[in-house]
Amino acid sequence: MSFWRRISPRRAVEDFAHEWRQPAPHRWKVLGVSVAATFFIGMMFVPKSQRIEPRPPEVTWITSYAADRSDAEIAASNLANQQRQDEIAARLAKREEIRKNLYRELGRATFLDVDEMERKIAADEAAAAARASEAATGAAPAN
Incomplete structure (x- = not known):
């Protein structure tokens, strides 16, 4: 007798129904965990391209400069910023x-x-710089 002859979907459903009718205190908890685990494993196989795109964040722009600044004020703030950047670079x-x-x-x-x-x-650094400058000059079109 073949292995597959003893397997019947009808008997499987009857067996499941028989076991389900038996009183068990954790039946619903186990069913819930089983459904959740099955759903989670199924979602692992959904490609990312099929998932919903997240909403873009709401951006609030904050301007800290006065709209009526003069060119001298802009130059002074740029100079102060450059001095800060130089100090940071020196510390680094x-x-x-x-x-x-x-x-x-x-x-x-x-x-x-x-x-x-x-x-x-x-x-090594000098050789790399020489190769880079050679590649830059070699890549220029010849007239």
């Missing part, structure tokens, strides 16, 4: 140099030839 450069010094000290403490490494890095 100082931090970078401190970090490099710390790594140099660490390299020397672990018996690495830091000076040779820096020479190699400088040579």
